[in-house]
Amino acid sequence: MENLKVTIKDIAAVAGVSHSTVSRALNDSPQISPGTKDKIKDIARAMNFEFNAGARSLSGRKTGNIAVVYQAKYDQFGSSLYVSQLFIELRHFLERMDMDVILLEGYHPETGASNISRLLRQQKVDGFLIVHNLITKRDYDSIQRAGLPVVQLHMSPVFCQKEELDYFFTDNFMGGRLATEHLISRGCRRILTIPTNDFDSEEFKQRTAGYKQALKDNGIQFEEELVVGIDSTYLKGYQLFNSIPEILANVDGIFFQTDIQAFGFLTAARERGIRIPEDLKVIGFDDAPICESTIPQLTTIHQPRRKLAELACNRIIDLISKRNNESRIQEVLFPHIVIRESS
Amino acid sequence: MENLKVTIKDIAAVAGVSHSTVSRALNDSPQISPGTKDKIKDIARAMNFEFNAGARSLSGRKTGNIAVVYQAKYDQFGSSLYVSQLFIELRHFLERMDMDVILLEGYHPETGASNISRLLRQQKVDGFLIVHNLITKRDYDSIQRAGLPVVQLHMSPVFCQKEELDYFFTDNFMGGRLATEHLISRGCRRILTIPTNDFDSEEFKQRTAGYKQALKDNGIQFEEELVVGIDSTYLKGYQLFNSIPEILANVDGIFFQTDIQAFGFLTAARERGIRIPEDLKVIGFDDAPICESTIPQLTTIHQPRRKLAELACNRIIDLISKRNNESRIQEVLFPHIVIRESS
């Protein structure tokens, strides 16, 4: 059984070279001859060698850790659906790049202390992947002063010009527009949209803006009363018939801005004998796994979470390696519609 | 604006002492006089000092990281409900103890390479919190040989005698028994139980065993056909009327072994005009947040996830500090029933 705690010195001893040669070989330095390099790599593999993370980070190299900073409020059921899917994808790609994920909240829930600042001082991570819209300007500045890369994901920062960051978002405006266009193309003329109350973040405003644009493009008058925010939960969706019966009575399409709301609503509709999509057409947003479980299956806007995660991970790895870091890379990905049965 | 990268030497310079005095003071060594200790701590606070994690781990052996090892299959919607709640609690407690969480799968999904073995070699963590039942004996051994603590949480290990580990589980047998007793006390005599097909782990067998015990205690004959495994999803619960109509017709109570199955079932029942709890009583398991969203609200068995997380975190911190580590601590917590409307 091979030893734990193999060091480059152990390898050096076996290979009959100095430990710096081993270091260079394993780091693929061009200075080392192919012959010795291969020999050393073979020995390292055979001895099941891994670099000591602490030593590596001390001597000015890399920690092999990425901080994924999130907001605790996304831990709720319902809202968590999309974000937790995104995290799965992030880990998937980072693992392939031999990076570990330190997953944490931006700020201590009680003291408010910044975890970003702490990690920076502790020098525990090589970069920050931020899925949080309320990071302070001060923290963004600290990261930059420390020379570490940041990639903003999923949501726009509130306290920082997004132009200053590398970011990857879904085009929520297009998503809202797409959803609404789809309903219109299915013959809807009075379309209700349901943003969320519990998250006041930019993305829902964008979706609503896209909704308005689609109406306008199709010569449909926008009506303020057809925008009704509810919490992003199954139950609120289910109770919609109770909370706004008059509005629902005069509507032929609903664009729910999260799938879970639509899920609750579809159930209530079925119980009331309202036929979906015949009597009323419904579309959601996110393409969470539950969409296929609803009855009828929910038409929705797919957020390109895998692609987003892939881009963000590739980008942060590039930035860590100082590749193409002269300018920011900012992408806003088009979502696409997934047509199922509810429309 | 205070500097990032403050070292103990910087503090030493300001305080007019040696860096080793600073190290001792900040580590609360009893050798340092209260006066200098306070002075040094004040300076450290003022300079916003944090220990360099790499250096610390190189020198002593504290990384300030705990690995939380999980199984990707728990990332699915439905099954994730309970486990992701548990992770939230774990982070909650570990954060309070100034520990960061490295969250990762036990094994590389493609290569099968062990992340545990890698972390051990890299010396990246101070301990392992394992929420995974298929960790190899070899990996448990490696952890032990490395002298690091392991705490097993939520599920029994398959490849390791659980007696060898510190663990904290829910008493699934009692849970199954409690659930069944409750239905019996409500007058049910023909009780169906629904374990899961998609997770073959021990916990469901235990719940079923508890179910049997309760029947026996109450003089009710166990019938094989009243144990019907389905996947742990909303849809499978919903479709139960289609898949086993004859069985359902002759049953007066159902014990679903996950809440999400019950959720789907309740919806289907409502649509069929079956009154819950009048015609049929239903109980779930887990006490996931959705339980309050179901109609009627779901009676369920509450798994003490917060308590479990707290015990596990306290225990691993103790073990890291070499406190009370002569013997294993193993607790199996009683779940309790949460009676809502479905029974």
Add this chain to the structure above:
DNA sequence: TTGTAAGCGTTATCAA
């Protein structure tokens, strides 16, 4: 192409 040696920030050992 490879080796020697300094240095990263901390803890721990030994002296004082």
Add this chain to the structure above:
DNA sequence: TTGATAACGCTTACAA
């Protein structure tokens, strides 16, 4: 009670 100093495992000038 405190200070020098070595050591942890690695990277990286600088030398050879």
